[in-house]
Amino acid sequence: MGVWKNMLFFITPLFFLVSCSNEDQVVENKNNISLFQEKNIYEIMQPAKSNVSRGLILSNIDNLLDITEIENGLMELSVNHFSTNKFYMQEGQYLDEKIISQWLARKTKEGFGLNPPIENSRGDVVEDQKNNPRILSHVLEQNFINKENGKLEGLSLAISLNEFYDFRVTDDKGLVYTGQVKVDNSDDNVNDVENYGKEIAENIIKDIRNNNKIPNVPIYLTLYQESNIDGILPGIFLAETFIPEGERIDKWTDIDIKNYTFPSNPLYSLDKETHDKLLTFKEDIQKSFEHLNPKISGKLRYQNGKLIDLIIDVNAPLINDTELIGLFQLTGDKLNTVLVDYLPIPITINITDQKQIVGIIVWDPSKKQLYANPI
Numbered sequence: 001m002g003v004w005k006n007m008l009f010f011i012t013p014l015f016f017l018v019s020c021s022n023e024d025q026v027v028e029n030k031n032n033i034s035l036f037q038e039k040n041i042y043e044i045m046q047p048a049k050s051n052v053s054r055g056l057i058l059s060n061i062d063n064l065l066d067i068t069e070i071e072n073g074l075m076e077l078s079v080n081h082f083s084t085n086k087f088y089m090q091e092g093q094y095l096d097e098k099i100i101s102q103w104l105a106r107k108t109k110e111g112f113g114l115n116p117p118i119e120n121s122r123g124d125v126v127e128d129q130k131n132n133p134r135i136l137s138h139v140l141e142q143n144f145i146n147k148e149n150g151k152l153e154g155l156s157l158a159i160s161l162n163e164f165y166d167f168r169v170t171d172d173k174g175l176v177y178t179g180q181v182k183v184d185n186s187d188d189n190v191n192d193v194e195n196y197g198k199e200i201a202e203n204i205i206k207d208i209r210n211n212n213k214i215p216n217v218p219i220y221l222t223l224y225q226e227s228n229i230d231g232i233l234p235g236i237f238l239a240e241t242f243i244p245e246g247e248r249i250d251k252w253t254d255i256d257i258k259n260y261t262f263p264s265n266p267l268y269s270l271d272k273e274t275h276d277k278l279l280t281f282k283e284d285i286q287k288s289f290e291h292l293n294p295k296i297s298g299k300l301r302y303q304n305g306k307l308i309d310l311i312i313d314v315n316a317p318l319i320n321d322t323e324l325i326g327l328f329q330l331t332g333d334k335l336n337t338v339l340v341d342y343l344p345i346p347i348t349i350n351i352t353d354q355k356q357i358v359g360i361i362v363w364d365p366s367k368k369q370l371y372a373n374p375i
Helices: 002-007 056-060 064-078 097-104 125-131 192-209 265-270 272-288 321-340
Strands: 025-028 033-036 087-091 136-146 152-161 164-170 176-182 219-225 236-243 257-262 295-303 306-315 347-353 356-364 369-374
Touching: 056 064, 056 097, 056 136, 064 136, 064 152, 064 219, 064 236, 097 136, 097 192, 125 164, 125 176, 136 192, 152 192, 192 219, 192 236, 236 257, 257 265, 265 272, 272 295, 272 306, 272 321, 306 321, 321 347, 321 356, 321 369
Parallel strands: 152 219, 306 347
Antiparallel strands: 025 033, 087 136, 136 152, 164 176, 219 236, 257 295, 295 306, 347 356, 356 369
16 A cells, blocks of 8 residues: 555546536446546436336347447437436336337237348248348437426437347257348448438337327437447447427438547558557557556547547556556656647546556546546
């Protein structure tokens, strides 16, 4: 413990998110700690309620990164329509497991299914799945409650869609087969996944408007395309629409938010200058701590072609306290000299030891200040 006293000149405590405000906050999620710069964050309606379809998202969406992205992303996108000053956020209370499961079923003449039916079957269960992939995988609901009167005055929905369909089927002999198929295999620059999502969104809104158990309120709706089951980045939000009370979908607006990893060829092609700055940062750290052989990677988020968030992971296995102090100091210095002036955005650096976060450094561009803390 005493060794950390020597770092007090460098470390400022970090406070983790426990409530909603417009203040600078540091938010901890399952894998990373990210700085949200003066970002509007919802207060949760108390007493807190779990989603009425709780647990269904885990069975419907395979990649945990997608689950985190769709839950957090829907909330962030909803801010543009349901003010954090006026509304509490509440987990979905209306789309239960029965409703969602009906939508996820394959379409039949009698049923409510929104996934493609099996067409022209030849009795081969594997080929049937490959030729008719399921596209709709989940519908996530969030509620927005007026702080003054306690009434529901808004719904947000994220329609989650498969880019890759992973299937598990059993034939008439009881044999089990698994496989994967890409939903859109064409090269026509048309996203068939997105188009299908827009088509079934009409049915979803129609069902909601016709359900007298669901209040007739404005609805914010977005389409989300999942990543591959073992993808190292989450999927992307494709498009959004806002539907006033009692109305149906009028128009869609594209969402241009994309995630990239460093190092990678896609990032190099998109933003060579940022890629090269990060490469310099990486090489400087690795050169100074060559005996630790640190592995350095990054996750970058771009909105409308502009970098808005950067998380750097520095993995130094079996690092000791003294080495961690030195790594803190060098990383903070290189962050300041290599990246800060060039990237006026929130930057988070996670120092990890065999997947366990042991330290964090955050750059706050609004205050032009570095914060750091061992964990």
